[in-house]
Amino acid sequence: MIEVKNLKKHFGSNEVLKGINQHISKGEVVAIIGPSGSGKSTFLRCLNQLEETTEGEIYVDGELINTPKADINKIRRKMGMVFQQFNLFPHLSVKKNVTLAPVMLKTMTKEEADKRAIDLLKKVGLEDKAEAYPNSLSGGQKQRVAIARALAMDPEIMLFDEPTSALDPEMVGEVLDVIKELAESGMTMVIVTHEMGFAREVASRVLFIDQGVVMEEGTPSEIFENPKNERTKLFLSKVL
């Protein structure tokens, strides 16, 4: 579903990604862990081209996406994204946040989108907040709305960029529950996270990224119980 070949990314003279090769198949839940500044968020943001790539190729459903010829807006509709800082639209009600893209991009009529929005808000447990404005919500509620908003475009892939890092500890659980449910429904997902317990429980594969390369990858039990790479061991010893 996603094929990444020799992906490199420079910010000026700073080389953040130094050649990443990955294949992500349909239905996989890939958790990306690693120290701060290792390039894991950059990697995720390259996948939907919020970051331009310096070198290498990214294919989504067999289509090369990091080229000016690609219709990036169309490709992004297949990939929902959830941000660390939620990035809800504060001037729109919760329901409007969810319906904005499907209505503007004409993938649904307004009535269909409204109905779908209520269904999605039910799914994340916030149907009673449909008419509220984002500023009146707690962090956990905001992030659940953000997930519903991303799902409204019926994406094939969901990208999560540290979805719980900006939350108060008591709100982490409610967001992780929603993501977990989504994983169980068979959605293809790539999750950058610092929640090791969560990665272990939900992921089908774990990538440990450090210094711009994938240092180690494997099933959660391989990575967490039996890490081979020295850096992985060092990192896990600090966070577990």
Next chain:
Amino acid sequence: MNPDLFLQLDFSSWYANVRNQFIRCFIENDRYKLLVNGIGVTIKVSLVALLFGLIIGMIIAMCNLSKKKPIRAIGLVYTDIIRGTPSVTQLMIIYFVVFASINISKWFIAAIAFGINSGAYVSEIIRAGILSIDHGQTEAGRSLGLGSFQTMRKIVLPQALKNIFPALCNEFIVLIKETAIVGYIGLMDIQKAGDFIKSATYLPFMPLIATAIIYYVLIKLLNLGLKKIENALRKSDVRSTR
């Protein structure tokens, strides 16, 4: 002489004098009509100039925020020239040079001139407003598959406009007062009407004070209206339903 009588005499002569001045300035030859018509001219020029200013300001702001250097240069040169020259000079150049041989109503030419002038200032306000919106908003819009123009129109601009609304009101008020120079191209606005009455009667006090009062009341009314709009815009800020 009885001091009471003195006061009384003085007051009645003062009153007679004021009354006489008032009649000469405003009633004689229906001079008040000059001021009333002047209000119409001022409002007409200001409103249309505001509209042009917003359109031009938006375009120039987009130029200034463009990733392409030549387009940024257009915006830069525009603001540089307009802000670097007096508006009265611009007005006269546009009337006597640019539109010299074209037959359009004077007030419309004035509106264009003030629109061009105001656009330079409005563009900077809009640019600041757009930059004040967190880049995450744009990213969220783009990640949903919206194009950059759609994201700007539906997500960034509505928030930016709310933030810069007070500054835009300020600019509009400045614009109204700025139009007091349209007399230079022979338009009879409020200021010119007051000035005309002053010259015709040799009485400066009444017409000039009247001019000031009219401008003040106009802007006061405008302020009240704008405040209402601003409050409506602030709707989504209310933190109520937690």
